[in-house]
Amino acid sequence: MKKVVILGAGFAGLHIFYKIRHLIGKKIDITVIDSRSHSLLKPSLPEVSFVGAPISHSLIELKHTLESRGATFIQDEVVNINAKNNLLTLKNGTDVNYDYIFITVGAVKDYDAIKGFREFGYSVCDDTQAQRLWKKVQEFEGGKIVTGAAKSTWGNRVKAPDLKAPCEGPIGEIMFMFDYYLTKEKSLKREKDYKINVFTPGEIFFEDVGDNPRNAVGKIMQERKINLHNNKILTEIGKDFIAFEDGTKMECDLAIIIPPYSAPKVLVDSNLGDKKGFIPTDTQMRHLDFKNVFAAGDITALAQPKLGHIAIIQGAIAAAVFMQELGEDVTIPAYEPEIFCIMNMGGHDATLISSDVLYHGTKDKAFHSPLAKMMKWGFDNYLYYNKGHMPPDFALEATDKLVKLL
Ligand SMILES: Cc1cc2nc3c(=O)[nH]c(=O)nc-3n(C[C@H](O)[C@H](O)[C@H](O)COP(=O)(O)OP(=O)(O)OC[C@H]3O[C@@H](n4cnc5c(N)ncnc54)[C@H](O)[C@@H]3O)c2cc1C
Numbered sequence: 142m143k144k145v146v147i148l149g150a151g152f153a154g155l156h157i158f159y160k161i162r163h164l165i166g167k168k169i170d171i172t173v174i175d176s177r178s179h180s181l182l183k184p185s186l187p188e189v190s191f192v193g194a195p196i197s198h199s200l201i202e203l204k205h206t207l208e209s210r211g212a213t214f215i216q217d218e219v220v221n222i223n224a225k226n227n228l229l230t231l232k233n234g235t236d237v238n239y240d241y242i243f244i245t246v247g248a249v250k251d252y253d254a255i256k257g258f259r260e261f262g263y264s265v266c267d268d269t270q271a272q273r274l275w276k277k278v279q280e281f282e283g284g285k286i287v288t289g290a291a292k293s294t295w296g297n298r299v300k301a302p303d304l305k306a307p308c309e310g311p312i313g314e315i316m317f318m319f320d321y322y323l324t325k326e327k328s329l330k331r332e333k334d335y336k337i338n339v340f341t342p343g344e345i346f347f348e349d350v351g352d353n354p355r356n357a358v359g360k361i362m363q364e365r366k367i368n369l370h371n372n373k374i375l376t377e378i379g380k381d382f383i384a385f386e387d388g389t390k391m392e393c394d395l396a397i398i399i400p401p402y403s404a405p406k407v408l409v410d411s412n413l414g415d416k417k418g419f420i421p422t423d424t425q426m427r428h429l430d431f432k433n434v435f436a437a438g439d440i441t442a443l444a445q446p447k448l449g450h451i452a453i454i455q456g457a458i459a460a461a462v463f464m465q466e467l468g469e470d471v472t473i474p475a476y477e478p479e480i481f482c483i484m485n486m487g488g489h490d491a492t493l494i495s496s497d498v499l500y501h502g503t504k505d506k507a508f509h510s511p512l513a514k515m516m517k518w519g520f521d522n523y524l525y526y527n528k529g530h531m532p533p534d535f536a537l538e539a540t541d542k543l544v545k546l547l
Contacts (some may be wrong), residue, residue: 143169143467146229146239147212148219150175150203153438153452154245155529158212160460165211168467172237173207174229176218180529181268184449185521187311187485190265190274191318198525199268206528219246222411224431241433243459244413244420248307248402248439248447255291255400257378263397265311274397278322283329284394287383288315289340291375293401296415298429299422301445302499304349305342307402308446310494312339313347313358313484315397320365321487331366338391340373349446350480350505351498357507358484358492402447404440415442424476426459435459443478445499450481453531479504481544483517491517495544508547516540 145161147154150173158173165171179200188194207214215237221230228238250266252258263277264270290306297303306312316337323329339346339362346369347355362369374386375398383393404418413428415421420436421429422443428434437459438444438452454477461473479497486492491514496505523532531537 143240144238145169145171145463146237146242147171147173147245148175148222148229148242149245149247149438149440150177150180150207150214150529151245151247151438151452152449152529153247153456154243155180155201156453156456156531157243157245157437157460158207158210159530160457161464162210162212164464164467164469171212172215172239173203173212174215174217174219174231174237175203176216176232178203178216182521182524182529183266184482184517185525186265186268186271187314187318188521189268189271191278191315191322191487193275193279196268196272199271201525201529219407220410222407222413224411224413224428224434227433239433241435241463243463244408244428244434244436244440245438245452245456246405246408246440248419249405250400251403252400254403255375255378255398258398258400260378261380261396262378263395264400265315265397266399277395278319281323281335281395282327283323283334285392286319286335286337286395286397287340287391287393288312288319288337288397289370289373289375290342290399291401292342293403294417295445296417296419296421296442298415299442301443302349304445306348306446307399307439308349308448309341309343309347309399310448310482310484311399312341313492314486316367317361317365317484317486317490319397319487320367321490325488337365337367338370338393339367340370340375340385340391342372342374344371346371349499350494350496353505354492354494354496354507357509361486361492361509402439408440424458425462425473426455427462435463443476446480448480448482451478454478483513483520485514485517489514493544493547506544506547508544 377384419442437455439447489511493513
């Protein structure tokens with residue numbers, strides 16, 4: 142029986158668990174370790190911040206979910222991984238050994254890297270920040286709003302797109318959902334009562350997709366009088382301003398930020414990462430230096446942008462490679478990353494974006510319709526009610542076919 146550890150029960154970790162769990166008791170036993178008691182479904186956090194959805198709807202309880210399906214769950218932080226000796230150490234001092242480990246710890250949202258964030262900044266990236274923002278959104282009676290992503294930096298041990306922002310999809314949701322809330326729920330007037338400015342550290346906004354989605358989003362921004370500022374690298378948030386590396390400042394009553402992403406300390410301390418701590422893997426998601434270490438999701442150096450859809454693609458590959466190694470008759474999916482996300486825009490509005498031009502493909506679609514909103518609603522609810530289990534392959538294939546028709 143091989144002893145398998147899945148470290149991190151987010152999008153990638155849970156996907157791998159569901160893919161390999163049928164081998165529990167036959168070929169493997171699985172221990173899942175996460176510092177949290179509940180997995181966080183981040184794509185539904187904008188609903189918490191701009192609609193007031195309960196946070197409970199973004200949380201999947203882990204102990205019962207995993208143990209009722211045959212795994213052992215440990216709620217603790219892993220503080221060291223000794224990959225040479227197949228051993229990891231928990232914060233409580235206990236050692237756990239393994240034959241195989243899947244590292245799916247995601248990325249750290251490094252709020253403290255931004256001067257003034259803790260005092261004056263807001264974000265939507267975790268459960269605490271999303272609920273804090275909802276409180277602020279309700280109190281907001283007008284003024285200048287600035288939103289954007291801080292610049293993140295990456296290592297270069299593997300070949301991956303070098304994006305300036307980890308992912309700007311949530312910025313699209315912040316600007317459109319807040320605009321919807323202020324006009325529809327608070328009856329405020331654009332430009333007269335409030336103004337939304339968006340900045341990007343990139344030369345172009347939405348640098349991970351091609352012209353079609355970019356133009357579609359740009360057109361709606363113009364209609365809603367949302368201004369865009371390119372090449373703006375955030376340095377500081379103050380009481381009534383936000384400052385950038387080029388020396389410019391914008392007036393700002395409410396700053397909503399995606400912070401820089403960094404790698405968890407454990408990976409830096411354990412020498413498993415590249416120079417920025419992100420895990421270098423081949424395209425079968427195996428660590429470049431350790432044969433029994435797989436990684437998937439935001440923590441991998443290959444994952445650009447940092448997107449749940451890419452975490453799922455990578456998780457499926459890592460699980461298949463592992464199963465084949467254990468003698469199972471499975472096909473390993475090709476590594477074909479793509480951007481697929483549905484940007485919530487408030488009310489019945491959403492835009493589905495499907496693009497692979499970042500990876501030299503030709504797909505580059507944007508579909509703005511209430512149907513996209515229904516698809517997002519269906520997907521988020523499926524994940525929640527099925528405890529982080531992705532919809533079955535036939536449903537995902539049907540979605541693919543539908544997107545091709547659009
Ligand atoms: C606001 C927002 C909206 C988003 N919307 C979308 C969207 O619409 N579509 C989409 O595809 N993607 C979206 N994303 C991105 C998506 O959420 C991430 O890409 C995805 O969660 C990455 O999955 P992961 O498994 O790599 O990491 P995570 O989901 O972050 O999970 C990592 C897990 O590891 C645990 N962990 C970390 N360190 C340790 C440690 N040392 N010891 C023990 N446990 C540890 C954490 O507690 C966590 O549970 C969004 C992100 C944000 C912030």
